[in-house]
Amino acid sequence: MTLDTATAQAQVLDAADRLFYERGVQSVGMDAIRAESGVSLKRLYQLFPAKDRLVEAYLERRNQQWSIMLAEYVDVDQSPRERILAVFDFLHAWFQQRDYRGCAFINSFGELGAVSPKVAELAHDHKAEFRSVLSGLAASAGAADPDRLADHLVLLAEGAITTSAIAGSPLPAVRAKEAAGLLLDATLPA
Known part of the structure; x- marks a missing residue:
């Protein structure tokens, strides 16, 4: 039986996703x-x-999936401050997935970023999109300098992503959320 193009492509991408994420792209x-x-x-x-x-x-597919999952956590009816903190709830849930191996973009960039301009570009674009989401959330929360607050939040999130992958624990998301709460208390209007 010959598979239609969409089905075959989905099967290949599903397999690539599992194998690349689990073992690394080069292997x-x-x-x-x-x-x-x-x-x-x-x-x-x-x-x-x-x-x-x-x-x-x-x-490209990972980016779409990640953006949808993140939006499910932050695009709910809650205060702007709570929407920012929901980013860290999303991370916590992600870190608890049985197959969690860190950020596919960081992993791929580490393997191929120096030799594949397209992989480097995709990793950069993914991180820029995440920063843009955080900047928008910070602006909605009334931050005086939403881009600067977004930079701080990105550092907390990215640090949690890497630390969790290495430690094999979801706790870094909890600690990053605590730090984000302190940062928001210090920077957002009362």
């Missing part, structure tokens, strides 16, 4: 993607003529 070959996805090697190369393109599609 996973196209044959492993083929075996995991159940899509023939010929079809795989029709969909993604080079591994570079598959890595890019994997990161």
